[in-house]
Amino acid sequence: MMTMIRSKIARLAALASTACLATPALAESGWGQLNMTEGVTAISRRIYGLHMEIFEICVAIAVVVFGVMIWSMVKFRKSKGAVADTTLVHSTRVEVIWTAIPVVILVVMAVPAARTLVAIENTTGTKMSIKITGFQWGWQYEYLDGGVTFISRLDRKSDAARELMSGIDPTTVDHYLLNVDHPLVVPAGVKVRLLITGADVIHSWWMPAFGVKKDAIPGFINEAWFDVDPDKTGIYRGQCAELCGRDHGFMPIVVDVRSKADFDAWLKQEAAEQKQATAPAAAPATASTVTPGTPAAQ
């Protein structure tokens, strides 16, 4: 008896959570893809909270306004004998009220939004910098203090499957269109500064889980940052978010978040490998690394 009730409660709870947006269990299946990710940084969670707050306010307003509309449509039907009250054409009091209430609601929305924005714009206290250059069609990542530079493109399997009439079923490809040959590796629990630019046209570097989207504009360097929770190591995926030509849909962004120690080890090893690989031609390579404020090499 007890177990039956308990299973019933569990089923009800499951049903309720299905009705709510974005349950972790459903997140993998297509039908459950309904809402914004909460992400893995303090900022992304604040953005999510803000998003839900505005959404809920909008739903509440909609319930009231649509409710009055539907009620009027049901109640004042001519077929039900409703007679129009043609004197009801104006009321200053009512009009002042329904101008003032939205203003108050907007202030309620604007204050936390402004606070969050100020927090996002606070780029002080970053511990390391990565320069990101978008190009047609991929990303170049450059660890400004670590001596590591590499290019990150759509992985081979996705690239083969995405050809017109390739005959390859995308569902058989691991993370179709969201996988790269060389992910960006970053440490968790460290405030990382991103310096974002474009090599040819405008791209946009978007990592939903970090709440970061910033345009990569040729000739300009945009600044953004993130600080992943120390316990949220793992792989995170995003895509270019600004139309940048034919293969705009095929330049994903993959970030591999590792613990600080793992990251340091990776960076050291990577730097050593790159130094060795480029040893004979070291001089021109270092010369072209970074000159902030100038357009990236075409």
Add this chain to the structure above:
Amino acid sequence: MSETAHAAHTEHDDHDHKPQGWRRWVFATNHKDIGTMYLIFACTMFFIGGAMAMVIRAELFKPGMQLVDPQLFNSMTTMHALIMIFGAVMPGWTGFANWMIPMQVGAPDMALPRLNNFSFWILPFAFTLLIATLFVPGGSPAGGWTMYPPLVLQTGSSFPMLIFAVHMMGASSILGAINVVVTIMNMRAPGMTLLRMPLFTWTWLITAYLLIAVMPVLAGAVTMLLTDHFFGTTFFTAAGGGDPVMFQHIFWFFGHPEVYILILPAFGIVSEIIPTFSRKPLFGYEAMVYATASIAFLSFIVWAHHMFTVGMPLAAQLFFMLSTMLIAVPTGVKVFNWTATMYKGSLTFEPPMLFALAFLFLFSIGGFSGLMLGIVPADYQYQDTYFVVAHFHYVLVPGAIFGMMAGVYYWLPKWVGNMYDMKLAKWHFWLSTIFVNVLFFPQHFLGLAGMPRRIPDYAVQFTDWNMVSSIGGFGFGLSQLLFVYVIVKCVRSGERVTNPRVWEGAHGLEWELPAPAPYHSWTTPPSPAVIARGAQH
């Protein structure tokens, strides 16, 4: 002497002697003939732009590339937008303006009939040029309708064609807008004061000022693109001291008022239809006029909310966020006034009212998502995703397009003197309303879940909602064939309208004219009594 004058006058009175055959259309100076041409042109473009949308939805039906090359896909999204905005919605509204404004203000015709002819006949050439780009080397423009440099500068042979086509469309719109302003300002019948004008005429007056203010800005922006491409200037190239983001600022200074150009006339039509079928005057007429004017004013100071991710100073982002949120206030006033008009009314639900009501609900949904998009931190996650696509299609399809359909079903009996098939029109309404939601509502989910816009292929977790959306798209597209059938059937063999007022609760000067409306609307100005009867507020 007096006899001759009288004879001349009689002849003048009866100048229904329009040119026959092709001359009637090519040399048209009559506001109704030109209005008809505008509407037919808009409808044609709606189907061409719609066919492109079908290509987009077919490719996005499932993951993997099945039908088109990514470059052609990008061309389809670009051309779909240009054709729908500049070819379907804007000429559609000018068609309505041509038909209705002289009738509503008590004038015989538009103030500048030859200019009217010219502004229409630019359009077929502009769009022939634009559509011809599909067949030139390098294909159609594929950099998005927003034409952002440097990407747009990579366009092939079609680049100068695109620029010239945009110039022509802009010229046509400006001429049409000038005609509207001059007509309203100079041709109103004595006694038709500004604050007696019907809301449709009012919203069009404000729209016309917006057009005159911003179309030259667009023309300037695309001209700078042209000189950057061909004459070595570097307005938008950092290497020469220019700035690609400056284009975005200029473009959206045009682009944001532009979205109100597309929607304000719909506000006007809905403001006429809801009172008619509620049998009750519009609630808060003056507030409606001032709200429209406020929206138009605010539309000039919110442009950068289209580009929060370009990296602007904090103060600029805060300013554009707050000014954007302010637009919700006058828009809210309008929605509340429409609702209050229905309150204590006597409602019936003929097709124009059905479309106006769908507009009310679905445009509001687009308004809510617009408010959400105005919140900068949240916009960082929404920007350039399907959430934005869902938002602007909610305000443009069940917004502007439904406004037009409501207008056609409202005034068609007056235009042609025949009533349409109510049953089929209701079918058209229900099919359109259901499919438009199946089409666009899931796109909110796709955007929030992380699907960027303007991509020809997607990760497999987006499959299900894309399929739903595509099914809605095909259904919506097919339903519009019914719209054309209802109109053709009405024109050819609709039942004769006996009452020139057509709708029981209709007020306004257009309903004081016979049905079908005479070739020259008000050859003598309506009397003050007729005007007072029309302006019921």
